[in-house]
Amino acid sequence: MAKTLPERPRAVLVGVQLPGVTDEAHAADLAELKRLVHTLGFDAVATVSQRRQRLATGTVLGSGKLKELSALTGGSGVIPSGAQGKTSKAREKWEAEADAEPEGPDAPVAPGDADLDGSGSEPPDEDDDAFPDTDADPESDADAEATAIEPGPRPTVVVVDHELSPSQLRNLERATGVQVLDRAGVIVDIFHRHARSHEARMQVEIARLNYLAPRLREAPGGRERQQGRGSGDSAIELDRRKIRDRLAELREGLAAIQKDQDQRRYARRDQLRVALVGYTNAGKSSLMRALTGSTVLVADQLFATLDTTVRAMQPETRPRILVSDTVGFIQKLPHDLVASFRSTLDEALEASLLLYVVDASDPTWAAQLEVTRTVLREIGADVVPGKLVFNKVDRLDAAAQEALRAQHPEALLVSAHRPDDVAGLRREIIAFFEASMVEADLVIPYARQARIGEVYEHTTVVSQAYDETGSRLRVRGLPGAIARLTRSFQE
Ligand SMILES: Nc1nc2c(ncn2[C@@H]2O[C@H](COP(=O)(O)OP(=O)(O)OP(=O)(O)O)[C@@H](O)[C@H]2O)c(=O)[nH]1
Numbered sequence: 485m486a487k488t489l490p491e492r493p494r495a496v497l498v499g500v501q502l503p504g505v506t507d508e509a510h511a512a513d514l515a516e517l518k519r520l521v522h523t524l525g526f527d528a529v530a531t532v533s534q535r536r537q538r539l540a541t542g543t544v545l546g547s548g549k550l551k552e553l554s555a556l557t558g559g560s561g562v563i564p565s566g567a568q569g570k571t572s573k574a575r576e577k578w579e580a581e582a583d584a585e586p587e588g589p590d591a592p593v594a595p596g597d598a599d600l601d602g603s604g605s606e607p608p609d610e611d612d613d614a615f616p617d618t619d620a621d622p623e624s625d626a627d628a629e630a631t632a633i634e635p636g637p638r639p640t641v642v643v644v645d646h647e648l649s650p651s652q653l654r655n656l657e658r659a660t661g662v663q664v665l666d667r668a669g670v671i672v673d674i675f676h677r678h679a680r681s682h683e684a685r686m687q688v689e690i691a692r693l694n695y696l697a698p699r700l701r702e703a704p705g706g707r708e709r710q711q712g713r714g715s716g717d718s719a720i721e722l723d724r725r726k727i728r729d730r731l732a733e734l735r736e737g738l739a740a741i742q743k744d745q746d747q748r749r750y751a752r753r754d755q756l757r758v759a760l761v762g763y764t765n766a767g768k769s770s771l772m773r774a775l776t777g778s779t780v781l782v783a784d785q786l787f788a789t790l791d792t793t794v795r796a797m798q799p800e801t802r803p804r805i806l807v808s809d810t811v812g813f814i815q816k817l818p819h820d821l822v823a824s825f826r827s828t829l830d831e832a833l834e835a836s837l838l839l840y841v842v843d844a845s846d847p848t849w850a851a852q853l854e855v856t857r858t859v860l861r862e863i864g865a866d867v868v869p870g871k872l873v874f875n876k877v878d879r880l881d882a883a884a885q886e887a888l889r890a891q892h893p894e895a896l897l898v899s900a901h902r903p904d905d906v907a908g909l910r911r912e913i914i915a916f917f918e919a920s921m922v923e924a925d926l927v928i929p930y931a932r933q934a935r936i937g938e939v940y941e942h943t944t945v946v947s948q949a950y951d952e953t954g955s956r957l958r959v960r961g962l963p964g965a966i967a968r969l970t971r972s973f974q975e
């Protein structure tokens with residue numbers, strides 16, 4: 485069976501637990517990194533974790549841990565001074581030693597884990613293999629403790645749970661002998677792979693080039709590359725110029741698309757709009773599907789959705805209510821990505837109501853909600869009225885649901901998979917808009933009867949009467965929409 489599956493590259497995860505980060509938070513971070521890596525198509529087969537006061541400037545990890553990591557990947561464990569070719573020797577050595585590596589499940593890491601807190605007696609760089617088991621990881625199958633590694637071919641990628649400077653990246657690549665990615669790089673790559681619409685693709689490319697540009701400047705083996713091309717500094721300079729040109733081209737293209745969208749947005753200004761926002765994988769698209777009957781992509785992946793989709797709630801209300809599905813958030817989201825998705829988000833955030841969708845079955849939901857709130861605050865969307873929606877409650881037992889209700893009496897508890905819950909959410913949404921609607925009279929002269937459809941589109945018509953001037957409609961709608969209709973029929 486396994487043979488029919490294509491081979492997935494194997495990755496080693498690296499995380500440093502900094503002061504102030506609890507064991508749980510650290511484990512959750514690494515579990516999330518594992519999911520990110522999985523989404524990218526790699527299998528995380530080992531985790532190297534270390535407690536440190538700060539990231540080691542040159543290599544993130546201390547020298548002992550770096551050796552341990554490199555033993556897994558077949559690297560030398562040291563940063564060669566410009567020389568190449570040590571890797572293969574180290575590999576031979578590693579192969580010879582591999583069998584001797586301690587690998588037992590009862591390796592003495594657990595006790596260290598328990599008594600490390602506050603003891604301060606451990607050397608800062610070494611020995612700190614204690615890594616809390618990642619049972620928070622929903623996809624956890626065989627989890628690695630420190631140096632434990634799943635049997636199989638040697639990992640070919642190292643993924644570090646921190647943002648790396650270009651030189652840290654280069655040093656780690658030299659020491660481990662394999663490709664090294666940082667968390668931001670993984671996220672950028674996932675975005676790159678999942679972007680569908682023209683706009684999303686352009687936005688991601690901008691973020692990607694911005695991410696790559698500084699790394700290119702100090703590219704690993706920059707010297708080797710220049711030698712290869714035989715053109716010295718100018719090779720990098722050329723690449724940089726190409727990137728600049730491409731960025732300019734992309735920004736121009738994006739501006740054109742956005743102009744187009746501004747127009748469409750303008751046309752929608754009177755409509756009732758609600759946006760689903762929240763952490764990635766919370767179930768926004770699932771709720772979107774359930775509320776609108778649309779077929780947006782739902783997937784157990786991080787960042788399945790990158791485009792804002794807008795659909796009318798079904799069955800259609802009068803006036804109709806538009807629902808937007810948006811890109812999800814994640815902690816340590818690369819800044820450029822937030823910036824490049826700003827316009828996509830802006831569109832959604834023009835909504836009158838934000839539904840903060842939370843995966844209540846995720847033990848870290850509170851931290852995820854905080855990330856969502858922070859990003860929305862940063863883009864100025866915290867002033868939009870919001871409603872907390874705990875999703876996936878079908879995975880919670882009654883006691884956990886009760887606790888959640890007690891903690892957040894204002895929130896709605898739903899499962900996107902239960903039609904009754906979705907109907908309840910729908911009622912809440914309608915009630916929200918009802919509450920902000922006002923009643924008014926509109927007079928539509930006979931000469932303008934052809935445009936009466938506009939009234940029905942933007943308001944609820946309570947009653948209709950005719951007199952000598954035209955039809956007189958009693959309507960309910962948002963104050964802005966009524967004001968605009970009144971004006972347009974008086975002109
Ligand atoms: N058990 C359960 N699973 C759910 C529920 N809602 C969504 N899911 C699952 O959660 C996963 C993610 O759902 P999506 O709707 O794609 O989540 P999203 O928030 O749109 O995620 P991104 O677009 O990646 O940010 C999918 O596997 C869904 O089937 C729910 O209420 N209960």
Ligand SMILES: [Mg+2]
Nearest residue numbers: 768769788789
């Ligand atoms: Mg989605």
